[in-house]
Every structure is written in structure tokens, then in C-alpha cells.
Amino acid sequence: MTSAADMLTESSVRRFLPTDAPVTALTVVETIASTNTALREAAQAGAPHGTVLIASAQSAGRGRRGRTFFSPDGTGLYISVLLRPSIAAERAVRITTAAAVSAADAIAQVTGKECAIKWVNDLFLDDKKVAGILTESALHTDGTLAYAVLGIGINVAPPAGGFPPEIAEIAGAILPSPIENGRAKLAASFLTEFFRRYREIADEQPAYMEEYRRRCFVIGHRVEVIRGEDRYMADAIAVDDDVGLIVRRDDGTEEVLSSGEISVKI
Numbered sequence: 001m002t003s004a005a006d007m008l009t010e011s012s013v014r015r016f017l018p019t020d021a022p023v024t025a026l027t028v029v030e031t032i033a034s035t036n037t038a039l040r041e042a043a044q045a046g047a048p049h050g051t052v053l054i055a056s057a058q059s060a061g062r063g064r065r066g067r068t069f070f071s072p073d074g075t076g077l078y079i080s081v082l083l084r085p086s087i088a089a090e091r092a093v094r095i096t097t098a099a100a101v102s103a104a105d106a107i108a109q110v111t112g113k114e115c116a117i118k119w120v121n122d123l124f125l126d127d128k129k130v131a132g133i134l135t136e137s138a139l140h141t142d143g144t145l146a147y148a149v150l151g152i153g154i155n156v157a158p159p160a161g162g163f164p165p166e167i168a169e170i171a172g173a174i175l176p177s178p179i180e181n182g183r184a185k186l187a188a189s190f191l192t193e194f195f196r197r198y199r200e201i202a203d204e205q206p207a208y209m210e211e212y213r214r215r216c217f218v219i220g221h222r223v224e225v226i227r228g229e230d231r232y233m234a235d236a237i238a239v240d241d242d243v244g245l246i247v248r249r250d251d252g253t254e255e256v257l258s259s260g261e262i263s264v265k266i
Contacts, residue, residue, distance in 0.1 A: 006156075006178040008056050008077070008187070016181070016188035022195050024050035031057040031073060035080035036136060036151040042082065043138070043147040049084040050195075054187055058153075070167060075157040077183045079190065081150045087202050089139055093243045093258075094206060095150050096121050096135045098197040101208045103131055103152060104215055106189035107174050110182060115174075116217040119236075119245050119262060123154075124217065128172025130155050152190070156183055205241050213239050217264075223247065224263040236262070 010028045017023065025048070032038055032055045039053050057073035083095065103123055104115040107130075115123045115130065123131035137148040155173040163171040175182060200206040213219065218236045225232055225247060234247035237254065244256035 005180040006074075006182050006184075008054065008183045012181060012184035013054065013187045016185050018192055021192060022050050023052050023191060024048045026052045026054070028054045029056070031055060031059060033060040034058055035078050036134060036149050039080040039082050039149045039151075040136060040138075043149060047082055049082060049147075051082040052191065053080045054078065056183075070164060070171070075155070075159045075173070075178065077154045077156050077186055079152050079187060081191070081194070083148045083150060083198070085145055085148060085198075085201060087145060089137065089143055089145055091201065091242070092135060092137050092145060092148055093120065094201040095148055095198075096133050097212050097243050098201055098206070098208055099133050099135070099150055099152055099194055101211050101215065102193035102197055103133070103154065103190055105193045106186055107131075107154070109189045110186045111174050113174065115215065117212060117215045118264070119216055119218050119239060120243060125172060125174060129170050130172050130174050150194075154186065156186065209239070209241055209243075212243075218245070218262060221264055225257065226261045226263060227259075236264070 008028060010026055013026065013028060035053045035055050035058065042051060055078045058078050100117050100121060100123060104117065107113060107115050113125055115125050118124055121133040122129050131152060131154040134151045135148055138146040140146050155171060157175050157178045158173045162168060197208045200208060216239055219238060221236055223234060223236045225234055232249065234249050237246040237248055239245055240256060244258045246254060246256050248254045
């Protein structure tokens with residue numbers, strides 16, 4: 001149930017959004033199947049760059065690799081942004097990293113708390129996952145992006161009854177309970193920070209990558225690399241400018257991970 005003081009509407013978000021923010025269209029709905037799915041359909045119909053869709057709840061929220069994303073009503077924030085960047089497809093992951101840093105900044109502005117990033121797309125606070133990011137795209141025939149849809153879900157407060165048992169040990173929220181205009185402020189802060197960094201994604205060395213590396217808590221730790229049925233232990237060494245995770249296997253060989261998943265316990 002949504003707190004009366006934490007109502008999420010278009011007017012409440014615009015109240016905290018700078019007037020010069022490059023948001024060409026902003027829609028806020030109570031519930032939707034998936035903000036990313038809806039915005040991809042809008043993109044295919046010709047919706048412009050900077051179209052933003054925000055929901056209080058999703059009935060079919062999606063995460064990476066086809067997973068569902070728990071999206072309860074009133075305590076989460078679900079944002080999708082339509083982008084039409086002039087970059088090669090392999091650089092689309094930079095959208096995700098710009099969003100991760102921007103979300104961490106927005107959370108700090110609203111809560112005063114510092115989030116850490118788990119490569120490549122999750123935000124953690126107090127050892128709990130509080131946000132996930134999913135960027136989906138379509139290509140032109142020349143290999144450049146026709147569009148990208150950036151989606152982010154943030155657990156703002158714990159849901160009534162707590163998180164489902166299957167994610168209760170890992171999932172957390174950025175606040176113990178809703179606060180006045182909390183989600184509207186968070187949405188506006190995220191959009192402001194993201195569009196500021198978005199201008200850098202075509203740069204050879206995006207400035208925000210230094211902050212991404214600083215917040216990436218897997219660097220310097222042992223990780224389990226998961227690639228389908230293949231699993232092995234390695235040391236996470238660094239993140240390169242193309243957001244590849246550089247790992248060193250136990251035999252001393254190094255490789256750059258551009259896909260797959262990692263598991264890490266700090």
C-alpha cells in the first residue's frame with residue numbers, strides 16, 4: 001500500500017526535476033506489466049529520445065537473462081528511459097554503468113547512504129541488493145543502435161509482509177519505510193544524474209567510469225565466474241573502459257569478461 005505522503009505522480013516527479021532536463025515525455029502509471037516492454041513498443045512506434053515511463057508496480061517485471069523482477073506496489077520505483085544514441089552496439093553496456101553510478105548518486109542524495117555496485121548491473125546497500133538494471137536494445141543494419149531502453153528497479157522500502165522467501169536473504173531496501181515524496185525525489189534525482197552522464201557514453205574514456213570502479217565492490221576479491229554450465233574461481237582485477245571485468249584464473253591466465261555472471265561473498 002502506498003503511503004499518502006509518498007504518492008508517485010507525474011506532477012510530483014516534475015516538481016523535483018530541473019526544467020532543462022532532456023525528458024521529452026514523462027508518463028507515470030500506478031501499475032503496468034513491464035515498463036521496459038511498454039517502452040520498447042513505443043520505440044518501435046517512433047517515440048522520441050528522452051521518453052520516460054515510471055510505474056509504482058509491475059505485474060511482469062523482468063531482470064537479466066529472462067528472470068522476473070519482484071515489483072510490488074507502493075514500495076518500489078520502476079523507471080524506463082528510451083534512448084537513441086549514436087554508438088556501436090558493443091558500447092550499449094555503458095548505458096548500464098552510467099545508470100548504476102547515477103542511481104547510486106540519487107540514492108545518496110535522498111537517503112545519505114552510499115551504495116556499492118556489483119558488476120555489472122546491481123546495486124547493494126548493507127550487503128543487500130536494492131536495485132537492478134536492465135538495458136535492452138535494437139540495431140540498425142550497420143550495427144549501430146536504433147534505440148536502447150534503460151530500465152531500473154529500486155526497492156525504496158520493504159514491502160508489506162517482507163520480500164518473498166526466494167529472495168529474502170539477498171534483497172533489501174534503501175529506506176526502512178516510505179518518506180514524504182521519497183520516490184518522486186529519487187526518480188527526479190536519478191533522471192537528472194543519468195542524463196548528465198549520458199553525454200559521456202560516446203567518449204573514449206567516460207569520466208563516470210572512475211566512480212563506477214570506485215563503487216564496484218568485486219574488484220580485489222575472489223569471485224566465482226558462471227558461464228552456463230562452466231564455473232570457476234578467479235580473482236577480480238579491474239574493470240576496463242568497455243566495462244569488461246578483468247579476472248585472473250588460478251593458473252595465472254587473465255581474461256576479460258564481457259558476459260556471464262559472477263558470484264562473490266565479501
